[in-house]
Amino acid sequence: MDSRIYILTHKRLTGQLSSTENSELARLSLIPEYKSLSDEIAYLWNISNNYFPTKDWKKDAAKDAFYEKIRAPKAVAMPAPEPVAQVVTHTSSFNWKYIAGAAAALLLLTWGIFKFAIGDKPQITAQDKIEYANLDDGSKVWLDQGATLTIIEESESSRKVALEGEAFFDVSHDPQRPFIIDLGNDIYAQVLGTSFKARSTHEGDNGKISVRDGSVRLYSSKHEGYDITLIAGEEGELNPELEVSLKNYSINIDGLMAGKLEIVFKDEPIEDVFDKLGLHYGVEFVSDEDLSLTCPFNRYMHSGTSLDEMLNAVASVYPNITLTKSDRSTILVEGHCREVE
Amino acid sequence: MADILLYCVIYVPWRLMKEKFNDEEILELLNSNDERAIELLFDRFFDYLCAVVYRVIHDYEAARDVVQDIFLDLWKKRESINVSIALRPYLRRAAVNRGLNYIKRKRIIPNDDEDAAVDIVSQVPSGQAYMEKDELETRIYQVIEGLPPKCKLIFGMSRFESMSYQEIATALDISIKTVENQISKALKILRSEVQLFMV
Numbered sequence: 001m002d003s004r005i006y007i008l009t010h011k012r013l014t015g016q017l018s019s020t021e022n023s024e025l026a027r028l029s030l031i032p033e034y035k036s037l038s039d040e041i042a043y044l045w046n047i048s049n050n051y052f053p054t055k056d057w058k059k060d061a062a063k064d065a066f067y068e069k070i071r072a073p074k075a076v077a078m079p080a081p082e083p084v085a086q087v088v089t090h091t092s093s094f095n096w097k098y099i100a101g102a103a104a105a106l107l108l109l110t111w112g113i114f115k116f117a118i119g120d121k122p123q124i125t126a127q128d129k130i131e132y133a134n135l136d137d138g139s140k141v142w143l144d145q146g147a148t149l150t151i152i153e154e155s156e157s158s159r160k161v162a163l164e165g166e167a168f169f170d171v172s173h174d175p176q177r178p179f180i181i182d183l184g185n186d187i188y189a190q191v192l193g194t195s196f197k198a199r200s201t202h203e204g205d206n207g208k209i210s211v212r213d214g215s216v217r218l219y220s221s222k223h224e225g226y227d228i229t230l231i232a233g234e235e236g237e238l239n240p241e242l243e244v245s246l247k248n249y250s251i252n253i254d255g256l257m258a259g260k261l262e263i264v265f266k267d268e269p270i271e272d273v274f275d276k277l278g279l280h281y282g283v284e285f286v287s288d289e290d291l292s293l294t295c296p297f298n299r300y301m302h303s304g305t306s307l308d309e310m311l312n313a314v315a316s317v318y319p320n321i322t323l324t325k326s327d328r329s330t331i332l333v334e335g336h337c338r339e340v341e
Numbered sequence: 342m343a344d345i346l347l348y349c350v351i352y353v354p355w356r357l358m359k360e361k362f363n364d365e366e367i368l369e370l371l372n373s374n375d376e377r378a379i380e381l382l383f384d385r386f387f388d389y390l391c392a393v394v395y396r397v398i399h400d401y402e403a404a405r406d407v408v409q410d411i412f413l414d415l416w417k418k419r420e421s422i423n424v425s426i427a428l429r430p431y432l433r434r435a436a437v438n439r440g441l442n443y444i445k446r447k448r449i450i451p452n453d454d455e456d457a458a459v460d461i462v463s464q465v466p467s468g469q470a471y472m473e474k475d476e477l478e479t480r481i482y483q484v485i486e487g488l489p490p491k492c493k494l495i496f497g498m499s500r501f502e503s504m505s506y507q508e509i510a511t512a513l514d515i516s517i518k519t520v521e522n523q524i525s526k527a528l529k530i531l532r533s534e535v536q537l538f539m540v
Contacts, residue, residue, distance in 0.1 A: 006525040016505055044481065044531050048500055051482045055401065057391040062409055063383045067376075070416055136364065138430035156385070172430050173503065176389060 005034050009041045013215075046215050046229060052175050122151040126165075135159075138172035139179065145279060152182065166199045183207035186222040191215075196230075208237045267296040270318065274333065281307045285323075287333040293321065295337030364428040371419045379416060386429065387412075390436045396501045397440035399493060407439045437502055441512050444494070477535060484534040488527055495520055496527035 008025040011017040017025065029035045124133045126143035133141045133149065137159055143149055147165025154160075159174075162182040171179045171191050181189040183200045187207035196216050199208040209218050209230055217229045218236050230236045265273055271293045274285035299313050311323050311331070321335040362370075362381055370378035387408060394404040411432065415422065424431050488496060495513070498504045499520075504512070506520045 003525050003529075006528045007521050010499075010524050010528060014499060014503070014505070040532060041528055044528070044535065045500070047478055048481050048485060048531065050478060051396070051485050051501075053392050053395050053486075055392070055395070057388045057405060059383060059387045062387060062405055063380070066379065066383070066409060066412055066416075069413060136427050138427040172427075174429065174433075175501070176392075 002037065004028070005037050006041060009038045010045070013042055013045050043229075050175055124149045135161075137174065137177070137179075140170040142168040144168075163198055163200045169196055169198060187218070187220050190217045190219070265297050265299045267298060269294045270297045270314065270321070270337065273297045273299075273314070274331075277307065277310055283307065283329050283331055285331050285333050286326075291333065291336065293333070293337055364424070367428065368422065368424060371415065371422060374419060378419070379412060382412060382415065382428075382432075386432050389429075390432055393433055393436045393501075394440040396497050397437060397494075398443055399490065399497075403443060404440070407443055408436060411435050411439060445512070480535050481531065484531050488530060492523045492527045492530070495523040499524055 004024075005028060008017065008021055008028070011021060012025060025038070029038060124131060124141075124143060125148045126145055131143040131147075133143065135141065135151070136154055139159070141149055144166040147163065147167050149164075149167060150162040152160040152162055155177075157177060159177050159179045160182065161180075162184075164184070169179075169181070169191070179191045181191075181198055183189060183198065184207070189196075189198055189207070189209050196209055207218065209216050215229055219228070228236045265276075268276075271291070274293075277283070278285050295318060297314065297317065299310070314321060314323065318335075318337055320338045321333065324332040324334070326332045367378050367381050370381070390408045390411065391404050394407045395401065398404060398407070485493065485496070495509055498509045498512070499506075506517045506524075509515075509520045510517045
């Protein structure tokens with residue numbers, strides 16, 4: 001049975017668990033011995049991801065060999081220039097190269113000093129709709145309305161950003177450069193390559209992480225021990241008072257996910273669905289009276305699904321709800337819930 | 342004297358500037374036949390890519406050759422190359438694909454087993470501070486290095502390249518059952534070899 005736990009846990013960690021296997025693992029995990037074994041495997045699996053062989057790769061020798069390879073054929077093919085021409089060419093080449101180099105160096109130095117003096121850091125703010133950002137390292141971020149992302153550091157050894165508000169991250173895998181999110185109040189999330197939703201601690205919120213794939217470490221830099229590692233399907237909160245809570249996270253992502261790969265509405269009150277579609281498509285759903293449309297709506301959509309397709313989907317389930325586009329950014333909602341029989 | 346002046350005016354600023362070039366600028370240099378692009382690419386990515394390839398093929402010299410070939414290819418296609426994502430993930434993908442091709446081409450899927458494994462038990466450090474996370478990490482890395490070759494290969498493909506059982510089975514032309522067995526074996530070795538650290 002032990003071997004089965006190893007495989008099921010590994011499949012869970014790598015997102016390859018079928019629903020039957022998921023039930024099997026849940027059943028086995030009721031036995032404390034297996035639960036503890038599974039947790040131990042998960043812990044080791046997560047730590048092993050930092051493994052990165054550090055050796056002397058003899059870069060300079062490789063570089064020299066490379067230049068030899070690219071230059072050798074040229075040297076054979078080129079006819080020998082006449083002595084006079086050679087002198088002229090050499091002098092001209094020398095001047096051009098160094099003058100251009102010096103000019104470029106000066107320009108870049110000036111630019112560097114300018115940047116340093118200003119001390120600005122790239123910042124992305126989502127004003128009134130979800131904002132998508134593609135970071136230099138290949139990571140993707142969907143910022144919720146009102147959220148701000150500041151790029152603090154993007155170096156060879158680290159990637160660091162600060163978040164205010166909520167955002168969904170899809171971080172590119174790079175074990176050498178951990179991706180760290182400053183959530184405020186000395187609370188940080190550290191990831192290697194995964195997708196998850198993060199909420200900062202600003203404005204009284206707790207630092208919160210909901211993990212979709214991979215694993216994320218949520219910790220406080222000031223208080224040792226306040227440190228939780230979350231895996232796919234888990235949600236953890238660390239508030240400024242350093243109280244930790246952990247629960248299972250339903251993958252039915254809310255409006256923040258809109259615009260990512262998919263959006264899943266599961267038993268979502270239809271009025272909430274309208275709010276989220278409004279955010280996603282930049283439109284407003286309005287009604288002349290309080291309709292209290294709390295009937296549930298279930299639908300899966302891709303990022304490419306059009307607004308019309310979604311409106312038709314609503315109409316097909318609830319024909320008594322009328323949705324009329326009154327102008328490009330407003331949709332008038334009328335009627336009541338009564339599902340089609 | 343002139344040499345010192347040139348060193349100060351050209352070389353030092355150039356060394357400083359190297360850190361500042363972004364991916365787009367490096368590609369522009371490459372597109373315009375400027376060898377500085379290769380210099381920058383080597384400095385920035387060579388060690389990283391070698392380590393990435395090594396984690397897949399576990400052969401020091403071959404990893405260096407594979408990465409050199411990537412740079413040669415970049416240089417050959419320098420005028421037409423068009424990269425739409427950041428360079429690091431782009432090169433990483435190229436490195437992993439070439440590493441996997443190398444395995445296929447050379448048919449180097451190793452036959453296990455136990456004899457080929459490094460004697461990892463003898464590498465257990467002495468002392469009592471087994472609970473330190475850094476030491477645990479170091480120990481885990483030693484164990485990974487010492488896994489039997491086939492086990493290490495399959496474990497690495499799953500752990501570091503996020504390849505599914507099916508993808509690994511296809512890449513190595515083995516059954517999914519074999520992949521499962523090897524993953525399970527790797528995890529068991531890992532667990533048993535770090536027990537002391539898990540106090």
